Amino acid sequence: MAAVDVVQRQVEAYNDRDLNRFVSTYSETITIFRMPSTEPSISGKVQLAEFYATQRFKLPKLRAQIVNRILLGDKVIDHERVWGIRDTPIEVADIPSRPRIDRTRLVLLAGVGKPGRWDES
16 A cells, blocks of 8 residues: 555544544554653553543544645645634644554654644644
8 A cells, every 4th residue: 555545544533533444544652742742641542542532532623634735755745724623723733753554554644733833732
């Protein structure tokens, strides 16, 4: 499966707030960084599922729009606009610092958001 297909499945599951389908697009060893921090904010699929179950998928207006997508081999860089976390949309860039896909699963993400830190609830 192409990297872009895995990422698209992840975005669709996010917008459907389908936790099982969303988490299934990630590797067991997923590591997510919220830049500029050098420490991971999420390590592993269990922590990922817990965060999205309690902090994101309960938000009734949550949704993401892909504003721009860049494909670089097995890397997919998405500029997203996310609604439902704050009163105004958040601009987010998912930037892989290594290849993002490993056998149809997302393995590492780094996010940069505006305004402010995009991981604040």
